[in-house]
Amino acid sequence: EIVLTQSPGTLSLSPGERATLSCRASQSVSSDLAWYLQKPGQAPRLLIYDTSSRAAGIPDRFSGSGSGTDFTLTISRLEPEDFGVYYCQQYSSPYTFGQGTKLEIK
Amino acid sequence: QVQLQESGPGLVKPSETLSLTCTVSRGSVSSGRFYWSWVRQSPEKGLEWIGYIYYSGSTNYNPSLRSRVTISLDTSRNQFSLKLTSVTAADTAVYYCARDSAPSRWYVWGQGTLVTVSS
Numbered sequence: 001e002i003v004l005t006q007s008p009g010t011l012s013l014s015p016g017e018r019a020t021l022s023c024r025a026s027q028s029v030s031s032d033l034a035w036y037l038q039k040p041g042q043a044p045r046l047l048i049y050d051t052s053s054r055a056a057g058i059p060d061r062f063s064g065s066g067s068g069t070d071f072t073l074t075i076s077r078l079e080p081e082d083f084g085v086y087y088c089q090q091y092s093s094p095y096t097f098g099q100g101t102k103l104e105i106k
Numbered sequence: 107q108v109q110l111q112e113s114g115p116g117l118v119k120p121s122e123t124l125s126l127t128c129t130v131s132r133g134s135v136s137s138g139r140f141y142w143s144w145v146r147q148s149p150e151k152g153l154e155w156i157g158y159i160y161y162s163g164s165t166n167y168n169p170s171l172r173s174r175v176t177i178s179l180d181t182s183r184n185q186f187s188l189k190l191t192s193v194t195a196a197d198t199a200v201y202y203c204a205r206d207s208a209p210s211r212w213y214v215w216g217q218g219t220l221v222t223v224s225s
Contacts, residue, residue, distance in 0.1 A: 001170075034211045043202055043215035044153070055213055087153060091210030094168045097153040 002026050002090050004098035012106040019075040021101045023088035028068045032091045035064055035073045038100075039084040047086075048073065080105075108133030110203050110216035118197075118223050124190040128203030128216060129183075136161055136181040141209040144177060144188045147218075148199035156201075158209055159186055166209065193223045 003026040013019055023033065031051040036044035046055040048064040051071060061076040075082055083105050088098040114126035128142070135142060143158040157167035159177045167175045176189045190197060200220050204212035 032210070043204075043218055044212075045215075046211060046213045049208075049211050089153070089211070091208075093166065093210070094170070095155040095210050097155075099152055 001094055002029060002092055002096055004088050004090060004096055006086075006088060006098035006101045008101060009099075010102045010104060012104050013078055014106045015078050015080055017078050019073075019078055019082070019103060021073040021086050021103070023066075023071040023073070023098050025069045025071075025090055029090040029092055031067050033064075033066070033071050034089045034091065035062075036087045036089065037082070037084050038087065044087060078103075108205065108214055110205060110214060112201060112203050112216045112219040114219060114221070116220060116222060118193055118221060119225050120194055120223055121192055124188070124193050124197060124221055124223070126188045126201055126203075126219065126221070127185050128187070129185050130205075131184075133205075134181075135179050135184055135186055138207075140205050140207055142177075142179070142186045143204045143206070143209075143212060145202045145204055145212065146199040147202070148196075150196070151199075154199075156188065156190075160209070195223050197221070198223045 005024045007022045035048040038044040052064045063074045065072050085100045085102050109131045111129045118124045141158045144156040147153045159165045174191045179186050200218040202218045203216040205214045
């Protein structure tokens with residue numbers, strides 16, 4: 001089973017700032033990686049799939065990059081609705097998630 | 107836009123079987139090439155993929171749960187279901203149903219339902 005490690009655990013930023021979140025895989029997942037945002041009491045929401053493709057309805061301030069074992073989610077200018085917990089997920093069966101990065105308002 | 111809604115008992119006794127249903131609206135479980143999945147979330151284990159069933163009926167389960175899990179389709183009721191046998195406290199979690207055209211990512215989710223395993 002592939003283990004995903006996200007960093008940092010918590011990121012404190014202000015609206016308008018740039019956010020950079022990292023995800024490292026215990027072995028190569030090629031480009032088979034997705035990112036989700038979860039807010040309290042809600043299901044996760046798919047943001048990015050196949051490392052860099054935005055899901056339907058996701059604004060272009062969200063971008064993903066990387067390959068192999070190291071991946072990055074970048075939010076160019078934070079909006080108030082972007083705060084929550086971000087998870088990366090790889091899709092080599094069994095599919096696994098990272099432990100999450102909490103993005104909080106500074 | 108398709109909508110998913112989980113339902114089932116919120117409390118299950120240890121060693122018994124957890125049974126949940128996901129009702130699909132504004133879409134059909136038997137049309138379109140979709141994968142119908144279950145994912146759970148607990149404070150201890152985080153997000154954990156349980157398994158999926160394809161519209162054709164083929165399934166794939168997480169090896170860590172395979173011996174206890176069954177996912178099935180009920181096309182007459184436009185639902186799909188999860189059964190998890192021999193539950194323990196470690197199975198306490200919020201259970202989500204989800205759908206996508208790929209087996210390994212999830213665009214549409216239900217709101218989730220909390221299942222507690224306790225006597």
